[in-house]
Amino acid sequence: MRPEERIFRNFLVSRDLRFTPEREVVLQEAFQRHDHFEAEELLSSIRKKRKRTSRATIYRTLELLVQCGLLEVVDFGGSSQHYEHVLGHQHHDHLVCERCGRIIEFTHRKLEKLKERICQEMDFDGRFHTLKIFGICERCRGDSQR
Amino acid sequence: MRPEERIFRNFLVSRDLRFTPEREVVLQEAFQRHDHFEAEELLSSIRKKRKRTSRATIYRTLELLVQCGLLEVVDFGGSSQHYEHVLGHQHHDHLVCERCGRIIEFTHRKLEKLKERICQEMDFDGRFHTLKIFGICERCRGDSQR
DNA sequence: GTGATAATTGAGATTGAATCTCAATATCAA
DNA sequence: TTGATATTGAGATTCAATCTCAATTATCAC
Numbered sequence: 340m341r342p343e344e345r346i347f348r349n350f351l352v353s354r355d356l357r358f359t360p361e362r363e364v365v366l367q368e369a370f371q372r373h374d375h376f377e378a379e380e381l382l383s384s385i386r387k388k389r390k391r392t393s394r395a396t397i398y399r400t401l402e403l404l405v406q407c408g409l410l411e412v413v414d415f416g417g418s419s420q421h422y423e424h425v426l427g428h429q430h431h432d433h434l435v436c437e438r439c440g441r442i443i444e445f446t447h448r449k450l451e452k453l454k455e456r457i458c459q460e461m462d463f464d465g466r467f468h469t470l471k472i473f474g475i476c477e478r479c480r481g482d483s484q485r
Numbered sequence: 486m487r488p489e490e491r492i493f494r495n496f497l498v499s500r501d502l503r504f505t506p507e508r509e510v511v512l513q514e515a516f517q518r519h520d521h522f523e524a525e526e527l528l529s530s531i532r533k534k535r536k537r538t539s540r541a542t543i544y545r546t547l548e549l550l551v552q553c554g555l556l557e558v559v560d561f562g563g564s565s566q567h568y569e570h571v572l573g574h575q576h577h578d579h580l581v582c583e584r585c586g587r588i589i590e591f592t593h594r595k596l597e598k599l600k601e602r603i604c605q606e607m608d609f610d611g612r613f614h615t616l617k618i619f620g621i622c623e624r625c626r627g628d629s630q631r
Numbered sequence: 632g633t634g635a636t637a638a639t640t641g642a643g644a645t646t647g648a649a650t651c652t653c654a655a656t657a658t659c660a661a
Numbered sequence: 662t663t664g665a666t667a668t669t670g671a672g673a674t675t676c677a678a679t680c681t682c683a684a685t686t687a688t689c690a691c
């Protein structure tokens with residue numbers, strides 16, 4: 340059994356909830372993707388595969404997956420929420436290209452340290468953070484403009 | 486004339502737009518506030534003062550104020566956008582208390598440097614960034630729990 | 632098994648922020 | 662004054678997200 344399924348099952352059991360076929364479909368579809376995705380995307384690709392599901396179930400299941408720590412909500416400023424995997428991905432931050440919309444993940448050791456320092460100085464009990472840097476990626480800039 | 490009005494007027498002229506009474510009301514109301522605010526908040530407080538305005542005008546004017554650099558959109562994860570002043574406030578980031586919802590601004594010299602370093606390492610032309618640290622503020626933590 | 636109890640689902644209604652429409656009005660330049 | 666253009670606001674519309682509720686399904690105690 341895949342680790343995400345194990346985690347999800349355990350979470351459900353601990354809450355007296357059930358691992359139903361519908362929830363399984365959402366789990367699989369969500370973990371079949373790389374990158375970020377939206378709820379409506381998931382809905383339409385599940386529909387294309389002619390599997391039974393409803394919008395309500397998708398949203399409800401995504402909520403559960405966030406609660407059990409398998410997914411995370413990320414906000415890129417558009418009209419809808421985006422989700423991304425937590426499992427198997429260490430915490431990371433994002434570069435967002437304003438021209439092509441590409442989202443590039445990165446981590447930086449120093450950022451974690453700085454965050455701790457900021458929290459200490461501000462007397463704040465920081466749990467997690469998000470850093471997004473908006474700009475132009477190297478592809479869009481093109482070689483000529485360097 | 487207040488600096489924000491001067492800037493807004495210049496911006497409007499440069500675009501062949503007009504400084505109307507309605508736009509003036511929105512400008513004043515937005516700059517009368519400290520902290521962050523939402524469009525609907527602005528609407529209701531303008532209505533309370535019995536000044537003529539419409540929802541459409543509020544949203545349209547806020548958009549203009551963002552375009553001319555007087556306001557900035559900030560996203561704290563709720564259902565609606567928040568705005569904050571840019572004029573007279575240097576760039577800053579946010580601590581968000583998950584218990585009381587308080588938003589604390591901060592700046593850190595090292596953060597700006599780190600951002601530049603990250604961009605260099607990632608070959609990314611960063612324009613601006615947002616860092617939010619979520620956690621519990623010192624008030625909510627209470628003295629006893631330290 | 633049987634029946635009580637509780638969880639789950641999905642179609643469609645509802646919400647709420649944000650945007651759009653368009654006719655009426657205001658403003659500007661010549 | 663006239664014509665071109667910008668502006669406004671009431672209400673309609675959009676769209677993601679949430680909610681409702683009757684029907685269905687799973688689980689448990691006995």
